[in-house]
Amino acid sequence: MNRRTFLSGGVTSLCLIQTARFPVFSQSSLGASVAKPDWLVDLVKGNDQQLITVRTLRITEATNPAFGGFKDWEDIPNPQTTSDFIRRACCAMACPESVHYRSKIILDETHLALQFLLKIQHFDGTLDLPATNFHSTPDTGFIVKRLTTAYSLLSRSGTPDMAGVLATFKSFLIRAGEALIVGGIHTPNHRWVVSAALTKLNTLWPDARYVARVNQWLSEHIDMDIDGQYNERSTLIYSPLTNRLLITIAKGLNKPELLDYVRRNLTMTLYYLHPNGELVTEASGRQDKAGVGTPEGYYYAYRYLALLDKNGEMAALCRQMEKTLLPKLIHYLDYFLNDPSIWRELPPSQPLPANYVKAFRKSGLVRIRRNGWDSTILSANPVWLTFHKGNAILQGVRMAASFFGKGQFLTESIDKQGDSWILTQSLEGPYYQTYPPETIAVDGDWEKMPRSNRKQSEIQRLQTRITIHEAERGIEAIIQITGTDGVPVAVELIFRPGGSFTGVSKHPTRDNAYLLSGSGSYTVQNDTITFGPGLQQHKGVLLRGALAPMDAPTVYLTGFTPFEHTITLS
Known part of the structure; x- marks a missing residue:
């Protein structure tokens, strides 16, 4: 759908008044006038x-x-x-x-x-x-x-x-x-849901109790971190919701300081956009974690702030959403109808961020984007790397080792060293000695003899270090696993369904599973991700202690410790 020229002539007839930074329109009919x-x-x-x-x-x-x-x-x-x-x-x-x-x-x-x-x-x-x-x-x-x-x-x-x-x-x-005015809540955003609802009620039927309850919730302060993200880190659902709620409260109770939180989140979200217009969701703490979605929920807030602040980047994203996501904006029609201040023409567009490296430490991720491709490095997540290139999407890289049933790789931090990002994990696999004689359970009940009271011996160790840096037209990940020798390792390259492979071979017994020896590629429409080189030292792709396979086409690289291998994505 081609975006039509905006009509702006009728808006000026609404007798715009300025009160504490907020555009206020008369409550006359929204009819044909x-x-x-x-x-x-x-x-x-x-x-x-x-x-x-x-x-x-x-x-x-x-x-x-x-x-x-x-x-x-x-x-x-x-x-x-x-x-x-x-x-x-x-x-x-x-x-x-x-x-x-x-x-x-x-x-x-x-x-x-x-x-x-x-x-x-x-x-x-x-x-x-x-x-x-x-x-x-x-x-x-x-x-x-x-x-x-x-x-x-x-x-x-x-x-x-x-x-x-x-x-x-x-x-x-x-x-x-x-x-x-009296009820309780479950989650952080619920405070602002209740407060926005009370604000709207107070606009219709003023009641000091409504305002007092809103101020009680606001006294807990807004749950925003230094990155500009709300506590739930829910980029598809609750962050855009919270932005709309805070604007409602700010306007209804004349609290313009709340808009500063909205600005910060909207600015951060510009760096959470994939080249195909989807949002980064892997760091979410809610049900949209690793979900596939687009930013239409942010449209009202972006448009409101683009007009208020004359922000060209926000205006550009609004125009992009109007061209590509207009049907999805129908869900927010009531917001748009009730706020004629946003009917005005947007300010001139400025280019959106498309070439950057940016760390969001509280959210535990690093974003790298180079125009047509982007990558996300993640901590505290079994998916520790993603790579998007247009419609071709590597939605996750995971890795596991058959190490005492707990070898799924998960890094607690992402450390920057020069131009590289370092992920690490240290695991121990001990054995346990005889129980202290003086405290042995008389009836021999194992549960009465906790393992924490036994001495450890023959402790096995596994240290993993992944070094990620930019390569020519993409990302390079160097995987090193040392410690106990002979441990089977499997690396998963999990692709979004809908494409076709070259250079891979079908796993003999597993559905949707492929093995890679040389270089491979994955193509969706006109976009192609190349990956490799491969490694195929065994066919054990579902290791004990590893997460279950995702329902998606997955390419496996397999080997044994000591393990050292470099994967390039481009």
Whole structure:
């Protein structure tokens, strides 16, 4: 899709006022008098298309206890799918560009959905997340922070006969607010979810208790490290979420200092981009660890700060996402509709970082990018190296040795020496002597004679050192393993599925496994990674104590200690 020219004429008519750095617009109708830029109109129409699918999940049988609510794809009625419909429906009813603008049918379905939410809302105002959490303040906060915006959009839409719907809407939100001012949380980002939801409630119905609770959470300070990353290091899910939440709190409670955290994270994230537009996820501490994904969740924050700070790099990434990820931005339509300040034309683009070596020590990784290829070195992770070259992706290098069932390589640190990065591991494999006679269990119960009380002997040792540095058009890794001799070693080169190999041979007994003697290559579309030289001294690719193979095409290099081998990726 070609990005159309932005329309900016209608935005200036909104009577922009400046208050403590924040652009504030009037709360008048978002009707036809305000011209939306073309990218936003495309999102409104995309939301209409997605509503077709969402509405198939609606429970229409009047005798069903969940009548009016929405179920997930496993047929479980739940507040999350229901609130997702309400949010989308209010976006549609508020936009003249939507086929559902001021729709009586959609309004009625929204009212029934809200009545379902009220029905399943607990006495304390909380909701459940049926997959795992019950009477959950955080999951209530996730819903409230979006539905407060939906309420605002609907209230300004001019939809006929909406008064009764808004009354039900308000009852649900006010009851939820009572939970948010007292309830607890599970994870770091939950504090900001609850705080953003309370901030939005306070904007609609000011209450000193809402503000006091937000300030309680904020008194714990923002969980950001020196690299600019939040505690959970969740680049696909919770970092972009936290950025949106902090902007909401900053704007709603006039706390511009919170934007400094957002700036730092957005600046850091520019160095977490692969050449194909995907995000580095291997250092995440949450469920998106090693996931494949793109940065659409950051779009609102990048656009907001690009305009506020006149930042050309952030503007460039926004334009890139508009060209390549526009359908994925539909999920955030309510953010865009409710904030006309971001409808303005972006500042001129500046080149994104594409040629750098940058260490993020708190996150335990080093990023190397040279325009069309990039590599990530990782600590505290069985995957200690990745290599991306366009669509051809080596998603992980792992290594294990058959050493007392604990030979999976894992480095605790990445040390810089000159132009190289050093990864190390030291292992011991002891044997144990007879138990001290005076404390032998009378009944001979082994569990009553802990091994820690036995003297060690015949201690075996294994030291691993990996030296990584740039080579011509790529990366070179020198692997050295010393100590006990004759230990089988297997190095895994794990590729993302979808490509074709040359130079490798199929493993005789393992699926999706290949052996390498010379040089190999892996090609996806027009992109090729070359790797090698290989090493094939045995066929033991699933060693005792090693992690299970990944469900991906994997090339193995095998040998014995003392082991020394150099792998080049380009």
